[in-house]
Amino acid sequence: MTKTIVAALLLFLTVAAVSASAQINQAPTLTKKFGASEIVVGQTTTLTFVLSNPNGSTLTNVQFTDSMPAGLLFENLVSETCTEPVVSSNSQPSMLSVSIDLDPFETCTIVLSVEAVQPGVWVNTTSTVTSESAPDGTAATDTITVVPADSILIGYAANLTVGDSIINLTNVSVGQSGGSDPEICANVYVFAEDQQLIACCTCQLTPNHLQTLSAQKDLISNTLTPGVPLGITTLLVASEGNSGTCDASKPGTLLDGLRAWGTTLHAAPGGAYAVTETPFSIVSFNPTEVARMQQLCGFIEANGSAYGICNSCKTGAAGAQKQ
Secondary structure, three states: OOOHHHHHHHHHHHHHHHHHOOOOOOEEEEEHHHHOEEEEEEEEEEEEOOOOOOOOOOOEEEEEEEOOOOOEEEEEEEOOOOOOOOOOOOOOOOOOEEEEEEOOOOEEEEEEEEEHHHHHHEEEOOOOEEOEEEEEOOEEEEEEEEEEOOOOOEEEEOOOOOOEEEEEEEEOOOOOOOOOOOOEEEEEEEEEEOOOOOEEEEEEOOOEEEEEHHHHHHHOOOOOOOOOOOOOOEEEEOOEEEOOOOOOOOOOOOOOOOOEEEEEEEOHHHHHHHEEEEEEEEOOOOHHHHHHHHHHHHHHHHHHHOOOOOOOOOOOOOOOOEE
16 A cells, blocks of 8 residues: 555646646747848948747846957847837947847847947857846857958059050058958959959068059060950958968958059040049948959969969059159
């Protein structure tokens, strides 16, 4: 009899334990995603949080916080689909604080606008998501790259059958990056008048380093396709070295601090030619175009049989020469 009672008691306790464990709520889930993988300093993008209750019962006091890294700032709440209003902290412009109840199987989406204020690769991670009526969930994380506004420059050279044109480059990023003086890879992409990439190469610039490229001797002397263009458009993309080296087909993180000036020849009255020099212009960052140039340069390096690789920079400065 005693054994029967003990066995029944053990069975009862086991069933009760299983029943109790079955009633334990699952942890809330949290994900986050930036609206763009890369943006320029001064631009904004969205940051979307998705908070979900996987249970058939209400989760009470679901909480998490999110602090923006140094290069990003929260701007405002764009939209939210929660049954309760989102509680956000206004004491810090870079802090979001959420505390709500989630109905059974509710999915709550919160969208905020975020401004880029400092270049860098920024990893943003929330706190652990918690609830009074469930175990803790996991933190959510996503990464965004903020590109300097002046990392891409453009210039041109005309009348190259009449005389040479010159590009002079320097690195003005002295004392940046926490006091260090970063080296810059000036990645060079040369386009003919028909928009075809005919050459690419790279120049490594230390701070205050002055280097020069000749249009005739460096940029169009070894083009991918036959023929000598009458004029060229040159795009310069400033980046950090990839493992200490520069490669225009695989540039590293984009940097600011590159400056360039270009000369060109213009027809003057009477049949003569005059030389002008202008700074390269800043180009709006377009990740698709940058990726396309890298891909084309990689094709040149892999399949051009050494054609299409322009000569590297030479130390010093030079001016245009008319033949």
